Amino acid sequence: MKNTLKTAISNDVLKKVKELPKDRAQLLLAKLISQALPNGSCKDWYCAGHNKGHK
Amino acid sequence: MFQGNTLLNPITGVELNSLFNNVDFVQSIYTTRVSPDPSLAVERIARFYGVKPSVSGDNVSDMITIREKLVEIASDASILYAFALTAPHTHWPVGKPVIYSFISNKDCYHIGHLTIKEDCFYTPTSFVFSEDGPIPYEWADETIVIDKHELQQCYEIVHAINSNLLIKELPIGIAIDFRFRNSLKKWPQRSLEFPSSNPSHSVIQRGLVENNVNLNTSMEQVSWHALSELLYSFSEPEKLLLTELSALVEKANGVIEKEAIISNLVDAILSEKE
Numbered sequence A: 001m002k003n004t005l006k007t008a009i010s011n012d013v014l015k016k017v018k019e020l021p022k023d024r025a026q027l028l029l030a031k032l033i034s035q036a037l038p039n040g041s042c043k044d045w046y047c048a049g050h051n052k053g054h055k
Numbered sequence B: 001m002f003q004g005n006t007l008l009n010p011i012t013g014v015e016l017n018s019l020f021n022n023v024d025f026v027q028s029i030y031t032t033r034v035s036p037d038p039s040l041a042v043e044r045i046a047r048f049y050g051v052k053p054s055v056s057g058d059n060v061s062d063m064i065t066i067r068e069k070l071v072e073i074a075s076d077a078s079i080l081y082a083f084a085l086t087a088p089h090t091h092w093p094v095g096k097p098v099i100y101s102f103i104s105n106k107d108c109y110h111i112g113h114l115t116i117k118e119d120c121f122y123t124p125t126s127f128v129f130s131e132d133g134p135i136p137y138e139w140a141d142e143t144i145v146i147d148k149h150e151l152q153q154c155y156e157i158v159h160a161i162n163s164n165l166l167i168k169e170l171p172i173g174i175a176i177d178f179r180f181r182n183s184l185k186k187w188p189q190r191s192l193e194f195p196s197s198n199p200s201h202s203v204i205q206r207g208l209v210e211n212n213v214n215l216n217t218s219m220e221q222v223s224w225h226a227l228s229e230l231l232y233s234f235s236e237p238e239k240l241l242l243t244e245l246s247a248l249v250e251k252a253n254g255v256i257e258k259e260a261i262i263s264n265l266v267d268a269i270l271s272e273k274e
Helices: A004-008 A011-018 A022-036 B013-020 B023-030 B038-049 B061-073 B077-082 B148-164 B236-250 B254-273
Strands: A040-043 B083-086 B099-103 B108-112 B121-128 B135-140 B173-176 B191-195 B201-206 B219-224
Touching (some): A022 B236, B038 B219, B061 B083, B077 B083, B077 B148, B236 B254
Antiparallel strands (some): B083 B173, B099 B108
């Protein structure tokens, strides 16, 4: 999985992102993450059957 | 009636126990604001807004509003990395406070009904909104060190957000995300919460979905980012880059591969800039 980046992102795109100032690169990544990934998740205890009846 | 604004401070274990002996306080949290499990918390948001929140939360009007107000209020934009918008919920009976504690030898947090030490201090970290000011519903114990100046900045912002909201009984809360970092202004670390073999608490582990096991059962998204579009102001070349990166991530096969791509990208870019 660690090689995913190398195979997925062209050197050209990576270079352009690396050339951004840190605060701009952070914002770009923050936007990318907010679009693609849940900010925070937890397992649904009761659906998962864990700690059932614990309430 | 208690005053929520007075609760934006660390309090002793004695004070925390006393708070939970106050019927008004307990009712103000759990009757309408904090749901008894994550699914119900998300359902409550869906009922209130007529739509289930998307991954970004961009389809929920008050998430947009709160994010915009955060940008207006914060004098230092980097403090906005401290916040997450939440679907307030608990996994435990409502009579006792929910506490975070850092377990250093296992590099994880426990959260739940942990032992309250009377003379220790407990720092409020998660809040619901109310007419009486923001009301905390989760606290960090002394094993969790949060920079006092940054914490104070966060409290002032949470208080101001609460004051600015037209409707105070929102199904959305706000949390200070202190997990696995020594400054709230640093890049947020991803983490996941799991049930523990001990039913009185669950375990929060560092890292990505791919690093964690037993994920075949359902995961519920219970928090959303707090960064407004107003903050970005991307230039045209930046927008183009974002489009290229987004297209790439969208091609990924499932959330694990998405996380791997983004994680490697974060490592590749930010580690060079430290």
